[in-house]
Amino acid sequence: MGREEVVVAERLVKEYESYEIKGFVPMTGFGLYALFTVLGEKLGKYERRVVRALDGVSFKVTRGEVVGVLGPNGSGKTTLLKILAGITMPTRGRAEVAGLDVVREHEKLPRVVTYVPGLAAVNLFVRPEMTVEWNLKRFADLAGLPREAVREALELTELAEDAHRRVYELSTGKLARLAIAFGLIKQSPLYLMDEPFSGVSPEVKVKLLELIRKLASEQGSSILYATHILSEAEQVCSRVIVLHEGRVIADDTPRNLAKELELMESVDIEVKLFEGAERVARDLAERADRVLKVEVEGDTLRLTAATRSSRDLVRYAVERVHAGGNKLLYIRVREPTLEDVYLALLSKQEASGEKVLAPLRVCYVFTGEVSRR
């Protein structure tokens, strides 16, 4: 492992096992799963499922890089971050963080990794009736860190003015900043951020993303930033890793990935339908180089397509939509965004005919009588 490498992951595989008791309708959400497992054993019927959340993931992160981990829900982002944080173990493969093996040396990982909680997890950290500063100081004390770190974290997150306000008074945006402040008290070579800004308004998000970039450039920390929101990644990441069904389908700079759609333009079309959505979509798709997105909602069709000749596509679309008695609500030509690239990558992946085990990627299912240990 070179000195500049903060993360090295090699062929990481993570399989989750779960048991389903057959002939039973387990109530969920009551923490009764263990009980049902025992009952299921007594009754003698169960099904074991193995879900492969990560399927041979390899990549590297060097010092000071902000790397986006992109992928739709269920693609394995959280699992990957949890492995690097030492919260869960890989089934196979290996990974090192700042030279520490995530399996053999996982108890040392908290020294080099900071897991920044998303908004939802902030509530686990704070006492809302106490002030911002009180909460941060308590966190510093618990972690055995100097209290000066609290002042710095408050300044970096622009929360200094709110230091003496009670946490329950804070707006959502400030709460998200507080979540980051907890992460900043403890400076680390690696920050893992798992969708840290869900629920934060776009204006606040821009500022927070700026803060993340500063963390990398001034402190030389590396950041792995998991999100399914492409615009976030576009603003902050110098490189993105795209996960699909537990596999890395792309690992490059946003600019290089954009070459995927080089020379193409994106066209967004919205149609109020008076004929079948499928026919309209099919005809439009035929004239495009690649269809990136098709959505039908009630009588509205939304389609995004990549094309080398937007003039021809626009002219055809206007004609075709009106010829069918439909109404054209919206049409726009624009440069492709990272989202377009990402959709193109996913559609290519699906078209490549690889066996897709979606949505749960159940790799094997064992059925049988439970043997008593």
Ligand SMILES: Nc1ncnc2c1ncn2[C@@H]1O[C@H](COP(=O)(O)OP(=O)(O)O)[C@@H](O)[C@H]1O
């Ligand atoms: N503790 C678990 N037990 C069983 N399956 C899990 C568990 N955690 C995640 N999974 C499954 O693994 C896959 C990847 O999940 P996750 O890493 O949370 O993806 P993401 O963060 O990209 O949404 C999903 O199919 C999910 O249902």
Ligand SMILES: [Mg+2]
């Ligand atoms: Mg997740």
